Amino acid sequence: MCGRYTFTRKPEASRVLSPDGAPVPEGPRYNIAPTQYAPIRLLSDPEPVYYYRWGLIPFWAKDAKIGASMINARSETVDEKPAFRNLIRQGSRCLVLADSFYEWKTDGKTKQPYRIGLRSGAPFFCAGLTSVWRNPAGGQISSYTILTTSPNELMEGIHDRMPVILPREAAAVWMDPRAETGDCLALLRPYESAEMLAYPVSSRVGNVRNDDADLILPLSPDVPA
DNA sequence: CCAGACGTTGTT
């Protein structure tokens, strides 16, 4: 999630909101890509699942295209960068719903995608920030970015960055409107490596048009335990 | 003062 991830659970029917009118997918998602709408939970209204667009567009942007380069925010500098520093305060924090993410391991000329998730198989929350952008014509785009951090032991062999995954207690602080900025920043660190799992998958995941269950199959003969 | 950027990743 640095650039691609999954959320295969059915969106909880209880309360699902799509403020931009984006369609809510019927089934599981195996290949969520930047500029697509995906489910998050908002600090300002934490109970429902909101569909926001991946790739943060700051409210002051003249052009929505800038969102394509704001799919991630470095946690090490998020409190300094003009595009993000005000969001981490001001109640623009969110949780991104996921149950795995993909990273491409570069080895010379070859790139091998890996699927990474929790050993338990449970879904998890990633730390995110949101923004609502309005164009002069009156349309709006509600968007988000995913915070990144340095790799843990598992990820080191694959990639030099990883998304910030928040354990349940940390997620509670991240979603507390009264939480101090410093306490929020302290949560942005690598997840416990021993609780995670990674295995190679088909290069079909590279094409965003592919979005099916075969994408998460272990690439033989490298079958995980 | 105004003009222009505001971001990350990976790769070399």
Added chain:
DNA sequence: GTCTGG
């Protein structure tokens, strides 16, 4: 090589 679209 670099930008755009998904």
Added chain:
DNA sequence: CCAGACGTTGTT
């Protein structure tokens, strides 16, 4: 993140 385009004029 990767994949795919990257251009114009004129004619139908």
Added chain:
DNA sequence: GTCTGG
């Protein structure tokens, strides 16, 4: 909107 560079 706000910060940086000139």
